[in-house]
Amino acid sequence: MPVGILGILAVTALHGTVTADPRTAPYALLAVAVTVAVHLGCGRRTILSVGAGTAVYVVLVNLT
Numbered sequence: 001m002p003v004g005i006l007g008i009l010a011v012t013a014l015h016g017t018v019t020a021d022p023r024t025a026p027y028a029l030l031a032v033a034v035t036v037a038v039h040l041g042c043g044r045r046t047i048l049s050v051g052a053g054t055a056v057y058v059v060l061v062n063l064t
Helices: 003-020 022-041 046-063
Strands: none
Touching: 003 022, 022 046
16 A cells, blocks of 8 residues: 555544544554554564554553
8 A cells, every 4th residue: 555545544543543442542552653663673564563563452452
């Protein structure tokens, strides 16, 4: 996907997450940071980075 479309998709998804449950906003931002770090650190493997970010978010939301 072009970067602009991906950015719009990410902002829309984060906005929906934060407005649905504001207490999970820090978890969502941490998951985004993990996704970016894994994506840049592991050779731009999209499935790996999205999976890692999703796993971090799910674990953090379910622990609280």
